[in-house]
Amino acid sequence: MMNIKVYKNILSANEEWAKKTRELLSNKKTLMWNIIGSPGAGKTALLERLIPALDGRLSCFVLEGDVETTNDAERLARLNIDVRQIITHGACHLGAETIYKALSELALPGDGGCVFVENVGNLVCPSEFDIGENGKIAVLSVTEGEDKPLKYPLLFREAKAVILTKIDLVPHLDVDTTVYRTNIQKINAKLPVFEVSARRGEGIENLKQWFLSGFEKY
Amino acid sequence: MHELVFCENIVRILHEQYKKLMKKKEFASGVRIERVGVALGELHQIVPESLLAAYEILTKDTPFAGSKLELRIIPCAVSCNSCGWNGVIKMPFFICKSCGKGDVDVSGGNELYIDNIEVEYDEH
Numbered sequence: 001m002m003n004i005k006v007y008k009n010i011l012s013a014n015e016e017w018a019k020k021t022r023e024l025l026s027n028k029k030t031l032m033w034n035i036i037g038s039p040g041a042g043k044t045a046l047l048e049r050l051i052p053a054l055d056g057r058l059s060c061f062v063l064e065g066d067v068e069t070t071n072d073a074e075r076l077a078r079l080n081i082d083v084r085q086i087i088t089h090g091a092c093h094l095g096a097e098t099i100y101k102a103l104s105e106l107a108l109p110g111d112g113g114c115v116f117v118e119n120v121g122n123l124v125c126p127s128e129f130d131i132g133e134n135g136k137i138a139v140l141s142v143t144e145g146e147d148k149p150l151k152y153p154l155l156f157r158e159a160k161a162v163i164l165t166k167i168d169l170v171p172h173l174d175v176d177t178t179v180y181r182t183n184i185q186k187i188n189a190k191l192p193v194f195e196v197s198a199r200r201g202e203g204i205e206n207l208k209q210w211f212l213s214g215f216e217k218y
Numbered sequence: 219m220h221e222l223v224f225c226e227n228i229v230r231i232l233h234e235q236y237k238k239l240m241k242k243k244e245f246a247s248g249v250r251i252e253r254v255g256v257a258l259g260e261l262h263q264i265v266p267e268s269l270l271a272a273y274e275i276l277t278k279d280t281p282f283a284g285s286k287l288e289l290r291i292i293p294c295a296v297s298c299n300s301c302g303w304n305g306v307i308k309m310p311f312f313i314c315k316s317c318g319k320g321d322v323d324v325s326g327g328n329e330l331y332i333d334n335i336e337v338e339y340d341e342h
Contacts, residue, residue, distance in 0.1 A: 001252065002339065006235060006332045010227045010256070092220055124263050125220040153310035154261055157324065186311050189320025 021132025039121030294327030
């Protein structure tokens with residue numbers, strides 16, 4: 001019997017594609033955000049509010065990941081932006097190769113591009129895969145429960161920001177947004193948290209400023 | 219549910235390794251991969267039982283059929299930017315065990331790699 005050292009990253013193939021994506025984004029001076037949240041957390045509704053707010057400052061694109069249907073891409077196409085639907089047919093996350101190929105088809109400008117990847121609704125699997133993004137953004141709605149950050153630590157550890165959605169519903173629920181914040185801090189003390197209502201537009205301005213400042217930070 | 223994807227990647231790497239081994243002189247008379255050692259950090263949300271079950275299925279009819287996948291679970295550790303403490307934490311609380319502050323960097327628990335393989339071969 002002989003023992004042979006291998007020391008090879010299991011996700012190395014995915015990371016090769018992620019590296020190519022990072023190079024492409026860097027050449028185009030474009031930022032890409034990986035939006036991760038549960039099904040129904042309000043990811044699409046958030047983009048419907050945020051993208052018009054960013055318009056004129058950044059050229060926005062969306063890569064829309066779903067297990068089935070083109071519903072979300074159809075909604076976002078009404079914003080007159082380039083949206084590509086990626087149907088995974090059951091796969092629980094988007095991989096770096098798929099993203100690189102979809103990204104290569106976009107007519108990205110030479111500067112100021114902003115790509116939102118709306119990942120498949122799932123708090124577990126998408127957190128594990130690097131798609132070459134500048135950052136993962138966790139989207140959590142106030143209806144999901146205050147302990148969710150503790151139950152899905154990897155996402156909240158990896159994320160560059162948390163967007164707490166549907167805050168207009170707080171008066172109708174037995175939840176406290178400070179408890180959400182405390183639990184997020186136990187995972188990642190420095191993580192910025194934005195409270196927004198996509199329905200009413202509350203908090204969108206702050207969020208817009210954060211995305212605009214991303215070009216200085218990342 | 220993504221254990222299958224992780225396992226597909228493990229098997230892909232094993233095929234690469236196997237090809238390399240076959241080219242070596244000392245293994246000219248035949249070589250079998252008997253054990254595969256994987257380092258798995260606690261931060262990854264992988265269910266060991268699912269990974270092992272996927273391994274059995276995906277290695278069927280390959281040169282590694284019947285080989286043993288051994289997982290070495292590495293606990294989550296942090297280093298504290300406030301007081302310099304470094305050590306293992308109790309998941310999921312990323313808080314320094316010495317000063318109680320949350321400004322910590324992950325220093326362990328992110329591992330996800332094939333560490334080593336054990337092969338059996340015919341000697342001449």
